[in-house]
Amino acid sequence: MSETRSALAEETVTPWTPERMLIRLGGDEALAKQLAALFIEECPQMLGRVRESLQQTDADVVRRAAHALKGSVANFVEGGAAATALELETRGRENNLTDAPHLLARLEREIAALLIDLRRFAEGA
Amino acid sequence: MQILIADDDSVLRHALRVHLERWGYEVVESPDGASAWHALRTTPPPPLAIMDWNMPGVDGPALCQEVRETPGLSGMYVILLTSNSSKKDVITGLESGADDYIVKPFDWDELRARVRIGSRIVSLQQVLGARVDQLQEALSSVRKLSGLLPICAYCKRIRDDRDYWRQIEHFVSEHSDVRFSHGICPECIEAYVNKELPSART
Numbered sequence: 001m002s003e004t005r006s007a008l009a010e011e012t013v014t015p016w017t018p019e020r021m022l023i024r025l026g027g028d029e030a031l032a033k034q035l036a037a038l039f040i041e042e043c044p045q046m047l048g049r050v051r052e053s054l055q056q057t058d059a060d061v062v063r064r065a066a067h068a069l070k071g072s073v074a075n076f077v078e079g080g081a082a083a084t085a086l087e088l089e090t091r092g093r094e095n096n097l098t099d100a101p102h103l104l105a106r107l108e109r110e111i112a113a114l115l116i117d118l119r120r121f122a123e124g125a
Numbered sequence: 126m127q128i129l130i131a132d133d134d135s136v137l138r139h140a141l142r143v144h145l146e147r148w149g150y151e152v153v154e155s156p157d158g159a160s161a162w163h164a165l166r167t168t169p170p171p172p173l174a175i176m177d178w179n180m181p182g183v184d185g186p187a188l189c190q191e192v193r194e195t196p197g198l199s200g201m202y203v204i205l206l207t208s209n210s211s212k213k214d215v216i217t218g219l220e221s222g223a224d225d226y227i228v229k230p231f232d233w234d235e236l237r238a239r240v241r242i243g244s245r246i247v248s249l250q251q252v253l254g255a256r257v258d259q260l261q262e263a264l265s266s267v268r269k270l271s272g273l274l275p276i277c278a279y280c281k282r283i284r285d286d287r288d289y290w291r292q293i294e295h296f297v298s299e300h301s302d303v304r305f306s307h308g309i310c311p312e313c314i315e316a317y318v319n320k321e322l323p324s325a326r327t
Contacts, residue, residue: 026233031143038136067179068133071208074230075136 015080016114018121036122039072040115046072047111050088054100062100063092073111076118081110126244127151131161131188132177132206137229141175148237150244158183162191170198172247173240178207178218186221193222200250202243206231269300 021032046069053061070085084107091100128150130141135156142152153171155161159182165174174192176185183191185205192198205223207214218226224246225239274296275284282290294305309318 024230024233025140028143031140034143035136035140038139042135064179071134071177071179071229072136074208075134075140078230 016077016117033122036118040118054104059092059095059097063089066092081107081114084110127171129153129164129171129174131155133157133180144233157181158188161188173202173243175204175206178209186218189222202247
């Protein structure tokens with residue numbers, strides 16, 4: 001897993017840190033781990049919906065799928081994957097999906113990196 | 126106090142539930158607009174709701190409008206929770222009927238303070254509602270004694286709805302919460318009691 005993480009880190013640095021999350025949650029580590037576990041479980045489905053929406057090339061479906069993913073990611077990070085999902089949502093709203101596949105590729109990398117960090121945190125002692 | 130959380134983000138819903146329960150509230154969750162509407166139609170409905178703007182099915186502002194137009198729900202305190210932070214969105218949200226508007230990501234202490242405001246307003250409304258009910262009840266008993274009463278010019282009996290001439294104290298007792306205790310006023314003591322006493326002694 002550490003090799004995968006370092007390969008990803010060359011391209012994407014996740015802005016998530018457990019410290020920042022714990023500050024937001026008043027130091028409640030148990031709750032932070034529960035939230036991370038929920039996200040790890042549900043994120044693949046949400047990302048899958050974004051992927052499918054781009055295959056359908058329906059801008060409004062892209063907007064809604066990207067918005068849902070952005071909302072969930074924003075529980076953990078403000079930049080990174082949340083910012084990319086917001087860009088995709090904006091492309092959907094503006095009905096301009098020209099660079100959407102490129103944004104999706106970036107989003108997938110950022111989500112993968114975030115998931116690695118969150119898994120390590122959620123499974124940590 | 127019961128609070129409805131309507132949000133399609135299960136991570137945020139869980140965080141909201143844990144925090145609200147820690148602050149002493151009872152929580153009902155809905156993952157979309159339709160199930161939120163169903164939860165709002167329970168009896169009694171939750172007096173406070175935290176709703177996401179973008180939800181599958183019915184969105185937050187549409188739900189707010191429904192709440193305001195539905196008898197029995199119009200007094201509900203609604204907080205709209207959203208990542209739409211433009212001034213136009215804030216105005217649209219508040220005009221849809223929301224009482225408050227919180228932009229994600231939010232600070233938990235701020236949410237707690239805003240929920241407390243909502244809870245205080247709900248409690249005040251409940252107290253006022255109970256007081257209005259009491260006043261209406263009092264008013265209806267006062268109304269029992271309003272209107273034109275036919276009264277005998279000599280004996281002062283009152284004619285009731287069934288055409289019986291009743292003693293005034295019976296009539297008043299039946300139409301109000303008034304009860305009479307009998308006594309004799311000084312003028313009547315003079316007019317009746319003192320006059321009759323000498324003959325009674327003989």
